[in-house]
Amino acid sequence: MALEIYLDLFSQxxxxxYIFAKKNNIPFEFKKISLLEGQQYGEDFGKxxxxxxxxxxxxxxxxxxxxxxxxxxxxxxxQTPAHWYPSDLQQRARVNEYLSWQHMAIRMHGSxxxxxxxxxxxxxxxxxxxxxxxxxxxxxNGSLKLVEDKFLQDRPxxxxxxxxxxxxxxxVEIMQPVGSGLDVFESRPRLSAWRERVRVAVGTExxxxxxxxxxxxxxxxxxxxxxxxxxxxxxxxxxxx
Amino acid sequence: MELYLDLHSQxxxxxYLLAKRTxxxxxxxxxxLSAGQQFGEDFGKxxxxxxVPAMxxxxxxxxxxxxxxxxxxxKFxxLVPGHWYPSDLQRRALVNEFLSWQHTALRxxxxxxxxxxxxxxxxxxxxxxKEKMDSALEDLxxxxxxxxxxxxxxxxxxxxxxxxxxxxxxxVEIMQPVGTGLDVFEGQPALSAWRERVKKVIGEExxxxxxxxxxxxxxxxxxFQDNGMLEFLKPRINKMFT
Numbered sequence: 001m002a003l004e005i006y007l008d009l010f011s012q013x014x015x016x017x018y019i020f021a022k023k024n025n026i027p028f029e030f031k032k033i034s035l036l037e038g039q040q041y042g043e044d045f046g047k048x049x050x051x052x053x054x055x056x057x058x059x060x061x062x063x064x065x066x067x068x069x070x071x072x073x074x075x076x077x078x079q080t081p082a083h084w085y086p087s088d089l090q091q092r093a094r095v096n097e098y099l100s101w102q103h104m105a106i107r108m109h110g111s112x113x114x115x116x117x118x119x120x121x122x123x124x125x126x127x128x129x130x131x132x133x134x135x136x137x138x139x140x141n142g143s144l145k146l147v148e149d150k151f152l153q154d155r156p157x158x159x160x161x162x163x164x165x166x167x168x169x170x171x172v173e174i175m176q177p178v179g180s181g182l183d184v185f186e187s188r189p190r191l192s193a194w195r196e197r198v199r200v201a202v203g204t205e206x207x208x209x210x211x212x213x214x215x216x217x218x219x220x221x222x223x224x225x226x227x228x229x230x231x232x233x234x235x236x237x238x239x240x241x
Numbered sequence: 242m243e244l245y246l247d248l249h250s251q252x253x254x255x256x257y258l259l260a261k262r263t264x265x266x267x268x269x270x271x272x273x274l275s276a277g278q279q280f281g282e283d284f285g286k287x288x289x290x291x292x293v294p295a296m297x298x299x300x301x302x303x304x305x306x307x308x309x310x311x312x313x314x315x316k317f318x319x320l321v322p323g324h325w326y327p328s329d330l331q332r333r334a335l336v337n338e339f340l341s342w343q344h345t346a347l348r349x350x351x352x353x354x355x356x357x358x359x360x361x362x363x364x365x366x367x368x369x370x371k372e373k374m375d376s377a378l379e380d381l382x383x384x385x386x387x388x389x390x391x392x393x394x395x396x397x398x399x400x401x402x403x404x405x406x407x408x409x410x411x412x413v414e415i416m417q418p419v420g421t422g423l424d425v426f427e428g429q430p431a432l433s434a435w436r437e438r439v440k441k442v443i444g445e446e447x448x449x450x451x452x453x454x455x456x457x458x459x460x461x462x463x464x465f466q467d468n469g470m471l472e473f474l475k476p477r478i479n480k481m482f483t
Contacts, residue, residue, distance in 0.1 A: 049385035050391050051342070062331055069337035074328055089315055090301055101290070105345035135480070150289055238376065 004058040005070075006048060008035045009213045012107065013067030015172040017055045019202055019210050020165070024080045028057075036224070039230040068099050071165050075141050094159045096168035098151050102232055106147060109140040110176040112240065117180040118221045120236055123229045127137060132241070139182070140177060147174075148190055156197055163201035170208075171198045173188035179214035242267040244309075247274045248454045251348065252306030254413040255457055256274040258451050260376060261408070262443055263321045276468040288341055307340050310406050325405035334419045335400045339392050339407040355458075356481060358421035364474045365460040382417060384426060389432060389458065399436055404442045406409045412439050413451075420455035428459040 005021060005028045007014040021028055033039045041146045049065045050057035056065045057073075077087045086092050100230045118134055119208040125205055147170060151158050158166040174195075179185055199207045213220070229230050242268045244260060246253040260267050272293050274279045279291045288295045288304050296303045296312070303309055314326040327333050352459060354377050357369045369377075388411065392399050399407035417437075426433045440448045465471055 051387065062334075064334050064338055066338045066341035066342040069334055071329065072337050073334040076333075080399040089312065092315070093301075093308055093312045096311050097303055097305045099341075100305035100344070103341070104349070108345075141254050146290065 001058075001060055004031050004048075005029070006033050006056045006058075007047065008032045008033050010109070010209060010217065011035060011054050012172040012176050013119055013169075014055045014173075014208045016168045017057075017067050017070050017074075017215070019172070019206060020084070020168060021074060022081075022206055022210075024074075024078060024084075026074055026078050026080075034122050036229065040158055068165075068169070071168075075165070083159075083164055085165055086159060091159045091164075095164050095166045099169060101146075101151075102169055106140075106143040106170065106173045107236050109136065110173045111184060112136045113140050113177040114180045114217075115240055116238050117182065117237070118178075118217060119232070122221050122226055122241060123232055124208055124236060124241075125226065128241070129208065144174070144184060144188065148188065148206075150196055152190065155203075157194070163198055167198045168202070171195060175214060179211075179217040181218050185221075196238045243270050243297040244268070245270045245272050245284065245293055245297070247272050247293050248451055249274060250293050251351070251417050252410075252411040254416075254451050254455075255406075255409045256294045256296070256306050256309050256313075258409060258443055258447065259313060259321070259325070261447055261451075263313075263317065263325075265313055265317050265320055275464045275470060277470055280436055290415070307406075307410070309411070314406070315469045324405060325409075326406055327400060327403075331407075332382060332400045336405045336407045339421050340398050340410060342392075343410060343414060347411060348379065348424075350384045351414045351417045353377045353420055353481070354418040354423065356478070358418070359458040359461055360465075360474070361478055361481075363465060364471050376407065378423075381425070385415070385429075385432070389429075393431065393435055398435070404439060408435075408439045409443075412436065416452055416455060420452070420458050 003026070005017060007018055009015055018030075020026075033045060039045065040049075040054060045056075046052065046061050048058055051065055053065060055061065055067050055070060055166060056071050059073075061075075062238065064073060066234060072082070072085065078185065086094060113136055116133055120129050147222070151170070155161075157163050174184060174191075185195060246257055246258060246269060248254055248257060257269075259265070271285055272425075273294065278284060284295075285291070287297060287302060290304055292304065294304070294306050294309060296309045298316075303312055314321045324376065326336060343434070357359060357374055357377050377405065382399050392407070392411070398404045399411065416424060426436060465474065
């Protein structure tokens, strides 16, 4: 059985896994999971990942969730070029440090902005209170500042001279608020330059293809049927409002 | 090697326990979170993120407990047995899967329950609204259930029959709400058995020593007050409600 990768390209961690697998010519079957349609709650997908989240892989009998773990697994199994997950002790530590930090920082803050700007107004039918929006933006700006000042500094990429899993995970998360119409790169020339380097390192065609859906999110959300998305209401109330 | 630690913090405990258990030589550099020392000038030179743990190995500074643990395993192969971070592809993947998942699950919910039960009332003078407390407890319960059904299943440890970084990180996070008097192990024989196995590998004495400060959180109230931290903590706590 071929390697199956369960993906929805609206999801940031799905994009990093997709880009990594395609860039490295890892053979896999793309199994589409539509998160906004709630397909992650289906019986079949539950057998792949009982946490009901994407991305997930099935490699023979072996199922694995969590994009960071998936990419570490694929890098090792398919012996991808060393720069993706360097073997040098300190360089690898730099990558691991970013991969750990990002969960409760840029991932959390970028996701929140996407929900607050696009999904919540659509599903709940109301705009998010300005003070909540401002607080979320402040958090995102704080995280972006750390990406620039701590993780990048004056290096071309997070781990040094070459692109790694850290840059890949970083870029897909930063593109999420961009998809909601917030151009975080506009006033950040250093970050923009880094984005272009990552885009070129990954392959501009692949990068753009992976981000096609998220960059069309504003239009897509407009056409969503809110009445079919009420299942997300309790989660929204709990997490964001 | 210098390790900047406050053992009230879960990720500090996992780093401390691995280093002590395996005999990695280090200097314990205390950072008193209850006195806001992470915001001081000295610590600022170590980490601009202003969080613990942090590691300084010569000129090399590293933050994030998961990264520090992985670094220590790699740097000291003669001290740290392979089972802590197995080289077998699938076993390592199981460890990595847990280490990734735990940030927004066990860690997030365990921390929140800790703050709600041990810190909030002390600082704000008012109880956490019942609805929010119940919600936080429910989240923790669901996360613990998932931990057992997906990560432990019927293995002795998360990655199989030997303890690893995953169990270490799991146990210190689970102990956080326990420190507030919430016995998450009660009525959970499988979970309790796992805890005993992990404690045994780490060493009971070392485990208890590392958890001493968190098991005495009644003192926190007075500590915050004595350190003049109440005004500083208030806006942070208000944010946790939003």
